[in-house]
Amino acid sequence: MSPDETANELVLAFADDELCVGQNHSWWIAVGPFLEEDLAFTSIAQDELGHARALYSLLSDDLDHIAYGRPHQEYRSSHIAELLCHDWTSALVRHVLHDLAEEVRWAAMLDSTWVELATIATRAAAEEQFHVQHGLTLLRRLLSTPEGQLRLSSTLIDLAPKGREYFAGSDSGLVTSGILNTSLADQERTWMKRIDDLLAEFELNVDWSGEPPSQGRYGTRSRDFSTLHDEMVAVLQIDPLANW
Amino acid sequence: MVAKAAIDAVRAAVASVADPEYPDLNIQQLGILEDVVADRSSIRVDLVPTIMGCPALDVIEQDVVAAAQASGHDVTVRFCMSPPWTPDRITDDARKILAREYSVAIRPRNGVTSCPLCGSTALQPRSDVGPTACRSVEWCPNCRNPVEVVRSREMGQK
Known part of the structure; x- marks a missing residue:
């Protein structure tokens, strides 16, 4: 791949992550654990979809097609972004893992x-x-209570290594050409350090020793993707000309 | 070459497009209208969204195109990421309407927010996000009213 193609793939993967997480967060609209959280999650979902839209617009003028119309194997989302989190524990944990990763990923592009x-x-x-x-804020408050620890620790320890896929894919030539200021490997290290530091506050440890996942970046979709995608395109399938 | 008169006509027409969320206010008063410029042989309206994922963008775009057409001009709309929208872009007259009609306060850049109803500066945060992502919810202990605060989402702002 040329640096241009690699850059396009990187942007596509990021956009697909944002689309999936935005769509996944929206599952909590009106059923969040309390009203303020409901509002916050809804707003964050909206922001992530906005980020996806902005990134897709760099790649295509046909936003509906690129967001919704590709064959499944052409998506590049990480499996953790696709994960259906229909219990609040995993939804909150994925939110934190995703947004800490996002912070690192945007920072690597600020002076692109x-x-x-x-x-x-x-x-x-x-x-x-x-x-x-x-x-x-929410995670720390919950982890400070025995019940919060009980409910959150195993999910955190289980999902954190899956978050490494946010940094999977090729960045060949992208630092040299100045598209990124930091390699994916270095971004990943920064992110893992943040998770480690956070968990250390609560005497928790993540086992990072397994092989980091990367299948999503190469076209293999997780089991949850088709459910998620069906939900995204439900209106479009009823009425292909639907407009807001 | 687009005549300056045409640009001015479009500017006047689109400035009065109502904001979908605050229909008493228009996109110029809220600082969403950035500029009207000649783009080769056509006219382009640059808009600054309050947040990137604002779901009202399509509605605003349609309304802007329709308003320009009503003034006899076809335009394209571009949403700009830069400059970022900040509450500082809201005009003074709009601030008064927001305070009076909607109990909405504007958080000044690096400044103190005062209650739109009684002027107290002792507002207490209640929810980081209100009915939309660009508004938080606070509580005024002086006049005992809930207050919405339009806030900046720039880097380093609270």
């Missing part, structure tokens, strides 16, 4: 030589600080 990407990254990173603040 791909100027439009840098502009989007600057705007998105500003929104992201609120997501991270929200997720960490």
Whole structure:
């Protein structure tokens, strides 16, 4: 792949992650554990879909097609982004893992030589600080209680290694050409350190020793994807000309 | 070359497009209208979304195109990521309407927010996100009213 193609793939993977997580978060609209959380999650879902839209717009003028119309194997989302989190524990944990990763990913693009990407990254990173603040505040408060620890620790330890897929894929030539200021491997290290530091506050440890997942980046969809995708395109399938 | 008169006509027409969320206010008052410019042989309206994922963008775009058409001009709409929208872009007259009609306060950049109803500066945060992502919910201990605060989502702002 040329650096241009690699950059396009990187942006596509990021956009697909944002689309899947935005759609997944929206599952909690009106059924969040309490009203403020319901509102916050809904807003974060909206932001993630906005980020997906901005990234897709770098790749295509036909946003509906690129977001919804591709064959499943052409999506590049990580499996953790596709994961249906229909219990609040995994929804909150994925929110924190995802947004900490997002913060690192945008930071690597802030001064990109791909100027439009840098502009989007600057705007998105500003929104992201609120997501991270929200997720960490809630997670820390819950982990400070025995029941919170009981409910959250095993999910955190289980899902954290799956989050490494956020940094999977090729970045060949992208640091040299200035598209990224930090390699995916270095971004991943920064993210893992943040998770380790966070969990250390609560005397928890993640076992990072397994093989990091990367299948999603190469076209293999997780079991949850088709359910998620069916939900995304439900209206479109009833009425292909539907408009808001 | 697009005549300056045409640009001015479009600017006047689209400035009065109502905001979908605050129909008493228009997109110029809220600082969403960035500029109207000549783009080769056509006219382009640049808009600044309050947040990237604002679901009202399509509605605003349609309304802007329709308003320009009513003034006899076809336009394209571009949503700009830069400059970022901030509450500082809201005009003074719009602030008064937001305070009076909607109990909405504007958080100044790096400044203190005052209650739109009684002026107290002792507002207490209640929910980081309100009915939309660009508004948080606070509580005024002085006049005992809930207050919505339009806030900046720039880097480093609270």
